[in-house]
Amino acid sequence: MSQPSISYRRHRFSPAVIAHAVWLHFRFPLRLRLVEEMLLERDIVVSYETGRRWALKFRRDCAHRPRRKKPGLRGIWHLDEVVITIAGKKHWLWRAVD
Numbered sequence: 535m536s537q538p539s540i541s542y543r544r545h546r547f548s549p550a551v552i553a554h555a556v557w558l559h560f561r562f563p564l565r566l567r568l569v570e571e572m573l574l575e576r577d578i579v580v581s582y583e584t585g586r587r588w589a590l591k592f593r594r595d596c597a598h599r600p601r602r603k604k605p606g607l608r609g610i611w612h613l614d615e616v617v618i619t620i621a622g623k624k625h626w627l628w629r630a631v632d
Contacts, residue, residue: 540595551578555585556592 542549551573558569566582566589573580616627 540592547578547580551580552588552592553595555580556588556595559585559589560593 542552545552555569555573558564558572559566564572566585569585570580570582612631614629614631618625618627
């Protein structure tokens with residue numbers, strides 16, 4: 535038996551703002567007042583009480599959202615090598631480039 539999807543209709547803010555606030559609260563265990571301040575930095579005025587209501591209503595939707603895969607360690611790396619001369623003496627410099 536599947537659970538009904540939660541609707542973002544009749545909310546003042548867009549689903550992206552609501553989802554971001556709920557995600558911040560649950561992903562990084564932040565107090566709702568800190569989430570309120572973080573949204574205020576982006577000129578989004580939301581009270582912590584509204585954030586609490588969003589967290590109660592949309593937590594299931596946030597929990598079932600697929601998590602991003604972490605980048606693999608098997609990525610391709612290149613090694614740059616440069617030879618420079620300082621005071622007549624050669625030096626080799628290397629750097630790894632992703």
